[in-house]
Amino acid sequence: xxxxxxxxxxxxxxxxxxxxxxxxxxxxxxxxxxxxxxxxxxxxxxxxxxxxxxxxxxxxxxxxxxxxxxxxxxxxxxxxxxxxxxxxxxxxxxxxxxxxxxxxxxxxxxxxxxxxxxxxxxxxxxxxxxxxxxxxxxxxxxxxxxxxxxxxxxxxxxxxxxxxxxxxxxxxxxxxxxxxxxxxxxxxxxxxxxxxxxxxxxxxxxxxxxxxxxxxxxxxxxxxxxxxxxxxxxxxxxxxxxxxxxxxxxxxxxxxxxxxxxxxxxxxxxxxxxxxxxxxxxxxxxxxxxxxxxxxxxxxxxxxxxxxxxxxxxxxxxxxxxxxxxxxxxxxxxxxxxxxxxxxxxxxxxxxxxxxxxxxxxxxxxxxxxxxxxxxxxxxxxxxxxxxxxxxxxxxxxxxxxxxxxxxxxxxxxxxxxxxxxxxxxxxxxxxxxxxxxxxxxxxxxxxxxxxxxxxxxxxxxxxxxxxxxxxxxxxxxxxxxxxxxxxxxxxxxxxxxxxxxxxxx
Amino acid sequence: xxxxxxxxxxxxxxxxxxxxxxxxxxxxxxxxxxxxxxxxxxxxxxxxxxxxxxxxxxxxxxxxxxxxxxxxxxxxxxxxxxxxxxxxxxxxxxxxxxxxxxxxxxxxxxxxxxxxxxxxxxxxxxxxxxxxxxxxxxxxxxxxxxxxxxxxxxxxxxxxxxxxxxxxxxxxxxxxxxxxxxxxxxxxxxxxxxxxxxxxxxxxxxxxxxxxxxxxxxxxxxxxxxxxxxxxxxxxxxxxxxxxxxxxxxxxxxxxxxxxxxxxxxxxxxxxxxxxxxxxxxxxxxxxxxxxxxxxxxxxxxxxxxxxxxxxxxxxxx
Numbered sequence: 001x002x003x004x005x006x007x008x009x010x011x012x013x014x015x016x017x018x019x020x021x022x023x024x025x026x027x028x029x030x031x032x033x034x035x036x037x038x039x040x041x042x043x044x045x046x047x048x049x050x051x052x053x054x055x056x057x058x059x060x061x062x063x064x065x066x067x068x069x070x071x072x073x074x075x076x077x078x079x080x081x082x083x084x085x086x087x088x089x090x091x092x093x094x095x096x097x098x099x100x101x102x103x104x105x106x107x108x109x110x111x112x113x114x115x116x117x118x119x120x121x122x123x124x125x126x127x128x129x130x131x132x133x134x135x136x137x138x139x140x141x142x143x144x145x146x147x148x149x150x151x152x153x154x155x156x157x158x159x160x161x162x163x164x165x166x167x168x169x170x171x172x173x174x175x176x177x178x179x180x181x182x183x184x185x186x187x188x189x190x191x192x193x194x195x196x197x198x199x200x201x202x203x204x205x206x207x208x209x210x211x212x213x214x215x216x217x218x219x220x221x222x223x224x225x226x227x228x229x230x231x232x233x234x235x236x237x238x239x240x241x242x243x244x245x246x247x248x249x250x251x252x253x254x255x256x257x258x259x260x261x262x263x264x265x266x267x268x269x270x271x272x273x274x275x276x277x278x279x280x281x282x283x284x285x286x287x288x289x290x291x292x293x294x295x296x297x298x299x300x301x302x303x304x305x306x307x308x309x310x311x312x313x314x315x316x317x318x319x320x321x322x323x324x325x326x327x328x329x330x331x332x333x334x335x336x337x338x339x340x341x342x343x344x345x346x347x348x349x350x351x352x353x354x355x356x357x358x359x360x361x362x363x364x365x366x367x368x369x370x371x372x373x374x375x376x377x378x379x380x381x382x383x384x385x386x387x388x389x390x391x392x393x394x395x396x397x398x399x400x401x402x403x404x405x406x407x408x409x410x411x412x413x414x415x416x417x418x419x420x421x422x423x424x425x426x427x428x429x430x431x432x433x434x435x436x437x438x439x440x441x442x443x444x445x446x447x448x449x450x451x452x453x454x455x456x457x458x459x460x461x462x463x464x465x466x467x468x469x470x471x472x473x474x475x476x477x478x479x480x481x482x483x484x485x486x487x488x489x490x491x492x493x494x495x496x497x498x499x500x501x502x503x504x505x506x
Numbered sequence: 507x508x509x510x511x512x513x514x515x516x517x518x519x520x521x522x523x524x525x526x527x528x529x530x531x532x533x534x535x536x537x538x539x540x541x542x543x544x545x546x547x548x549x550x551x552x553x554x555x556x557x558x559x560x561x562x563x564x565x566x567x568x569x570x571x572x573x574x575x576x577x578x579x580x581x582x583x584x585x586x587x588x589x590x591x592x593x594x595x596x597x598x599x600x601x602x603x604x605x606x607x608x609x610x611x612x613x614x615x616x617x618x619x620x621x622x623x624x625x626x627x628x629x630x631x632x633x634x635x636x637x638x639x640x641x642x643x644x645x646x647x648x649x650x651x652x653x654x655x656x657x658x659x660x661x662x663x664x665x666x667x668x669x670x671x672x673x674x675x676x677x678x679x680x681x682x683x684x685x686x687x688x689x690x691x692x693x694x695x696x697x698x699x700x701x702x703x704x705x706x707x708x709x710x711x712x713x714x715x716x717x718x719x720x721x722x723x724x725x726x727x728x729x730x731x732x733x734x735x736x737x738x739x740x741x742x743x744x745x746x747x748x749x750x751x752x753x754x755x756x757x758x759x760x761x762x763x764x765x766x767x768x769x770x771x772x773x774x775x776x777x778x779x780x781x782x783x784x785x786x787x788x789x790x791x792x793x794x795x796x797x798x799x800x801x802x803x804x805x806x807x808x809x810x811x812x813x814x815x816x817x818x819x820x821x822x823x824x
Contacts, residue, residue, distance in 0.1 A: 379627035438698075438699075491523060492521040493521060497511060501510075502716070502720065502786055503519050503786060503789065
């Protein structure tokens with residue numbers, strides 16, 4: 001009965017811990033390993049214009065739905081202007097307004113994005129477009145062309161490809177020539193294609209954006225064709241008819257409205273600059289937490305002051321040490337002094353490094369033990385004797401530090417990091433065991449403690465583990481579950497297999 | 507590794523984890539622990555239940571009383587000093603005589619002489635808690651030193667052998683005799699190097715022995731065969747052990763007894779966490795016997811009936 005509660009509790013703890021962990025890892029994007037950096041692109045648009053005499057209103061299309069990218073942050077720099085973001089037919093629009101302005105004006109809008117494959121085109125399915133109203137003689141040309149293309153295609157995708165092929169034909173037929181006669185820019189070319197698709201009742205629109213790569217000044221906008229095939233949006237290269245998107249294509253806005261609209265200004269120019277940075281994946285995940293309002297699950301130690309973070313980075317490894325301790329004691333069956341003494345020694349090893357830690361620890365305990373045996377002759381009472389051992393330990397630590405400093409070995413200074421009370425208790429326990437059970441037992445338990453401390457140190461010193469626990473503290477629940485399970489482990493300890501060897505052999 | 511574990515499992519060997527989790531934690535309520543951890547209390551309870559225990563000469567509870575020690579022992583030639591809350595025989599001093607010339611020197615069971623001052627220091631240490639399980643202040647008991655029964659003369663080196671009976675839910679499950687050796691410094695404690703010898707529950711005759719987890723045939727110091735020694739008053743010993751349940755309330759209990767030349771079997775102490783070496787000494791695991799006791803368990807059986815059932819059930823087939 002009780003056994004079942006233990007399993008249920010352990011399973012519950014593990015499930016809670018692991019699901020929070022998976023959510024933070026998979027959805028919020030917290031990185032599993034340290035030093036993971038993600039490229040972050042900052043696109044800065046600058047709107048330049050000459051102010052007119054009256055009030056000024058600037059409207060700029062800004063990114064709304066960006067497949068493949070997630071926004072990290074955005075901001076606008078515009079002295080004296082009122083700033084707001086509205087939703088228009090082509091997506092989001094930034095709007096700046098001011099009652100009066102003098103001379104040349106520049107308004108900046110900046111957005112930072114990073115790649116995230118989980119961001120999809122989450123746009124709704126568009127209605128069938130109305131038949132465009134086209135005047136003769138263009139209407140005939142459109143009708144003929146659409147009819148021809150329809151004959152030579154099977155579905156929306158092949159229709160679009162065939163249409164673009166004809167529009168791009170180096171020796172176009174007269175109808176195409178007529179239609180393209182007024183298309184000067186890429187955007188206008190795409191618009192012609194869009195009109196023709198609309199005549200075939202296929203929803204299509206122009207997308208404008210950038211191919212993000214490295215650092216670019218005066219990055220040029222690319223116009224692409226977006227066609228809905230009834231299920232999803234497809235992207236077409238207007239120049240080739242291939243169905244694809246340029247590498248790392250950041251969609252800035254959709255539709256054929258102009259990028260910018262300035263009321264009360266003239267000589268409008270917009271230029272874009274792109275810059276690539278690398279940002280810590282944790283920092284990116286942090287902004288995810290706030291953007292998604294997931295702060296209940298996303299509680300993160302990274303929000304603490306740096307110094308406190310350093311403390312917790314160490315503290316959170318203690319449960320790992322405790323788990324090692326549990327395994328060593330209850331499953332392996334190693335003899336050791338004190339329940340958590342090896343874990344605390346392992347903590348000290350973190351600072352001194354292993355080799356020096358072992359050397360200093362052994363020296364300290366050996367010296368302490370010999371002095372403890374001398375003290376024994378004085379027949380001191382228990383508490384004064386323990387205090388005397390403690391004082392001797394402190395003095396020894398000081399002497400070791402001084403001696404190693406003299407000899408120019410700075411590592412010896414770190415002896416001060418050993419938990420002296422624990423060492424004093426260890427010396428006392430060891431000397432009692434020595435007297436009662438003999439040197440062999442005392443040495444065995446002493447070495448056992450050192451062994452467990454080294455094992456704990458190795459696990460507590462794993463950088464990836466430290467990062468994992470620090471980033472995903474909920475994994476402590478999993479460790480708790482393991483410890484609870486180990487608490488009901490009633491099998492043999494490894495050392496018992498040896499101990500009861502005589503019984504098994506019979 | 508797994509096959510070794512399976513073999514042990516098949517032989518019904520009880521491991522530490524299983525003992526702790528399934529028996530000690532289930533059958534031994536914490537609140538009864540003081541009854542066995544404090545030997546002064548154990549003695550009181552055992553006396554009240556009509557069990558035979560070594561006489562108590564005095565209890566030293568405070569440092570200031572340490573000097574009254576000589577008054578307590580008076581002219582006694584032999585006595586034992588032990589911590590009330592010690593474990594595993596730690597801190598026990600057995601005084602077997604006094605120096606002829608210097609009245610202030612005492613002779614220990616090992617033969618070494620020890621001064622009155624050293625004895626008092628030892629008592630101070632006990633009172634200060636050096637040997638207590640929790641490290642808290644403790645009491646020192648000064649009691650009757652058991653006189654060696656000749657039964658075990660051949661198979662022990664100094665010190666007094668004792669008999670350990672593991673009692674499960676009031677039924678004696680397994681027993682062994684612990685024989686002091688030179689290595690154990692005259693103490694009857696297995697992890698100090700004493701020889702453990704299994705006992706046939708039916709007849710009270712010793713079986714082979716074990717020393718430091720290895721099987722031995724002969725006593726390492728005397729060379730006598732460990733097996734074949736008949737323990738006197740075996741039935742009484744089993745009945746007394748079975749009463750341990752009523753006295754302590756603990757369902758998984760180790761009862762330690764000694765046989766005194768003049769007074770017969772005496773209860774020395776009881777233990778809420780009896781060790782598992784008894785299995786090696788007997789060459790058999792505890793689990794099967796525990797399972798059998800669970801089958802036969804009768805809450806209304808008297809200690810005498812339970813002892814009888816154990817004798818019948820666990821006697822050695824010959």
